[in-house]
Amino acid sequence: MRFAITTTLVAALSLSPLAATDWPQWRGPNRDGRSPATGLLQSWPEAGPPLAWRAAGLGAGYSSIAVVGERIYTLGDLEDGQYALALNRKDGSPIWKTKIGPVWEDRFLGSRSTPTVDGDHIYVMSTEGVVKCLKASDGTEVWSRSLPGDFGSHLMQAMGTTDWKYTESPLVDGDRVIVTPGITDAALVALNKKTGEEIWRSAIGRLGSLGAYGAAYSSVVVSNGAGVKHYVQFIGRGVIGVEAESGKFLWGYNRVANDIANIATPIVHGDYVFASSGYGTGSALLKLSADGEGGVKAEEVYFIEPDTMQNHHGGLILHDGYVYTGTGHNKGFPLAVRFEDGEVAWGPERNQGQSSAAITYADGRIYFRYQDGRMILVEATPEGYREHGTFEIPEVRHESWSHPVIADGMLYLREQDNLFVYDVRAQ
DSSP, X not given: OOOOOOHHHHHHOOOOOOOTTOBOSTTTTXXXXXXXXXXXXXXXXXXXXXXXXXXXXXXBBOOOOEEETXXXXXXXXXXXXXXXXXXETXXXXXXXXXXXXXXXXXXXXXXXXXXXXXXXXXXXXOTTSEEEEEETTTOOEEEEEEHHHHHOOOBOOBTTTBOXXXXXXXXXXXXXXXXXXXXXTBSSEEEETTTXXXXXXXOOOOOOSSSOSSBOSXXXXXXXXXXXXXXXXXXXXXXXXXETTTOOEEEEEOTTOOSSOOOSOOEEETTEEEEEETTTTEEEEEEEEEOSXXXXXXXXXXXXXXXXXXXXXXXXXXXXXXXXXXXXXXTOEEEEEETTTOOEEEOOOOOSOOSOEEEEEETTEEEEEETTSEEEEEEXXXXXXXXXXXXXXXXXXXXXXXXXXXXXXXXXXXXXXXEEEEEOXXX
């Protein structure tokens, strides 16, 4: 796979401030899988929405993309290593590439993490757990830290024999970057976003017997539940809450963990956290409340058994009081449950898609992307399962897992070495 740098584009393109039409990080502006875009097609023609353009040269991997200003950022494995890549937003032409680590070759080949864009810098994590800050203008490295090398991190063991490398997308919050070594004396760490220097590390106790020791495959989200700003993350032993200012461990919940791979990013909403895991585990809603001065406790509101709801790795969407997802381990059957009590509104449904489904919300619709490359547009309503169009992503050769991105009326679908961009505007 070749990636030829077009130097004239670097001077021509400028870096733009974050706009409402941007998608700056994993799962969008608020890490909730929701796009603010409106005026989109409410149903697709038989052949699917029109293809605006496509680009090649992104390399192997399942990384999604970040879209900010005039640029697109992603990660991919090229012939000689794993790279961070910057592309022109108008046509996908290359701007720069920076090597961030070695190629990761296994059955599920390539990169996993999604870059986080913050002003004139981007933050990336390689499959080896190396966190890097790069200049957004030209990809120059500013600093680098290794989760295994600097903090003793390791991943929860998949099936007791191996791991599937690091997939986390770094969280930038104010002056710091939050990442997940996932171990007892460093569950989360906060790094100075300008220098990479450690601000704090969070030590946690034993959460319970379920799951496996180490980091998992989720990404950090911010909660202000119970009036305390804290970071929520799904690690090998379960879901945890860590105070944002100091890194103090606040709460943990073990029941939703499995011992193979905890993957889906939790939903945070007010004083609540919703989490789900595959491999026959299930789902839970937690209520956060004050626990002494500055403390927070998490109490289970309900638990949904796996035969009703378990999300493998395609994600969860909260919309108008209902959680939408693909349920069933490696199945992705569409399902809607009421957030407040876990009651099933509809589903699980069978459709043309095969295996796990990555989902994104925009303008009243859920975009289901299935492992076999089938896209299905589903209405986000508790009244019943309603499809509004389907099409197949071209040239699918491996598991089609990268999460869809919707920004400025365009649907971005990373498919290994290719990026397909569809115009989903109503007019």
